[in-house]
Amino acid sequence: MCSLRTVLLLIVAAASTGAAAVDAGAAAVDAGAAAVDAGAAAVDVGASAVHAGATAVDAGAAAVDAGAAAIDAGATAVDAGAAAVDAGAAAVDAGAAPAAAVAAAAEVTDINITGVVTAPRMLLEGEKLYLSCQVDGDFNICGWDSPLEEIIYPEDLTDPDADIIHFPGFNCGIIVKEVMVAHTGHWSCIATTDQGFAAVGEDIIVRVRESWPGVVTNISSPLFGKWGEWGEVQLCPPNSFADSLELKSEAPITGDNTAANGLLLPCRQQGGDLPATITSTVADFGTWRDPVSCPVPEYIHKFQLRVETEDAFDDTAVNDIRFTCTNNPEVVMSGGGESWGVWGDWASCPNDTAVCGIQTKVEPYMGLAVDDTSLNDVRFFCCPTVW
Structure with a gap:
């Protein structure tokens, strides 16, 4: 049998436990209330989401309908494009025939x-x-x-x-x-x-x-006579070039021969006009030989001299000149001079240039008792045909 003290201690302990349980229950109630509030808020959010979802569904349905309409319109456009391609192909076929006929007509014409x-x-x-x-x-x-x-x-x-x-x-x-x-x-x-x-x-x-650049260089024959003086330089007008040459030469005579005496260069512009004829010093003997010309529109491009360098009895120096034209280097043209001496090496203007000026070295008349040679050397000047 329990004593009164034990009974009282049990009652106090039970009371304490009950109070703690009450406190715990109150806390649980508070937590439950918070959970209820959170649940209510979640319900509100869910409801909003449901409304938003319903709206999105409606918009999506409308977009689906619009996309279907676009697909139909695109299919129609594809059909129309295919029809246009077919029409274009037919037009090409139709146009090709007369074009071919015109070309054939142009080919068989007697013009x-x-x-x-x-x-x-x-x-x-x-x-x-x-x-x-x-x-x-x-x-x-x-x-x-x-x-x-x-x-x-x-x-x-x-x-x-x-x-x-x-x-x-x-x-x-x-x-x-x-x-x-x-x-x-x-x-x-x-x-x-x-x-x-x-x-x-x-x-x-x-x-x-x-824009005209003018003279770019000058060229001289490696073989030349040693007598005389250089005359004045003469140049063709801008953008004109020597397209032909005339040689003055003395035919063989009994006595003092001089052979070549001078040169003339007619100048031709690329447009075809002949604005000038140039020369330098010309001696007094001989006659002008026939002009020798390049085909239009070509010009003198390189040259060589025939020279009798020195003879014990009768010196003649330059006897003849040869040249080629800009687009026909294989065709060699001669000035028609005399035949003493030998041909020297070629002197050539640079590519895309042609002869546009002249200077000659001539021995003046020395008198009856002195051997005359007349033309001794030639210097040509080169200008660009393309710039």
Whole structure:
């Protein structure tokens, strides 16, 4: 049997335990209330999410519908594009036949076009441009297609004071009196028939006058006579070059022979004009031989001298000269002089240049009692044909 003290201690311990349980229960109640509040907040968030989701579903459905419509429109566009491709292919086929017919007609025509300078030419502003063109055969009309975006018909050029006139000697040739930079481009001589056409063209480049570089170097023969004095230098006008040569030479005589006495160089501009003829010192003996010319539009590019260096009885120094042209180095042209002495090595202007000036070394007349030689040496000057 428990004592009263033990009973009282048990009662106190139970009371303490109950109070702690009450406190714990109160805390649990508070925690539960917080959980309830958090749950309510979560319910509110969930409800908002549900509303937002429903809205998104509606928008998504609308986007799906719009995408389906776009797919349908794209399919329609693809069909239309395919139809256009088919139509284009048909047009290409339809166009190819007449184009081929025109080309064939142009190939079988009897038109013959000659005289056109097909090599590119470079001119300075203000130069004359000679555009030669001769059309032979059964043709309707001929003219020049120009960079000015117009067809120039020679038969319409009746005013001699106009800027562009007919080129005499060529039924379809024209002359531009003063070129401008605007004339730069492709020029074509065209002739037509009922069946087609034929055309031959050339490229023209026009530079301002201030761009002309002038002389770039000079060249001399490695073989020459030892007598005489150098004369004055003469140069062709800007952008013109020696395209031919005339030799003055004394034919063999009984007595004091001099052979070559001097040279003349006619100057031609790239446009075709002949603005000047240049020379240097020329002695008194002999006659002028026939001029020897390069084909248009070529110019003297290299030369060699035939020289009798020294003879015990009658010295003649330079006897003859040979040269080649810019685009025909294999064709050697002779001045037509005398045959004493030997040929020296060639002296050549640099590439893309041509002879544009001359200086000669000549022994003046020494009198009856002294051996005369006249021309002893030649120096040529070179200017650029392209710059």
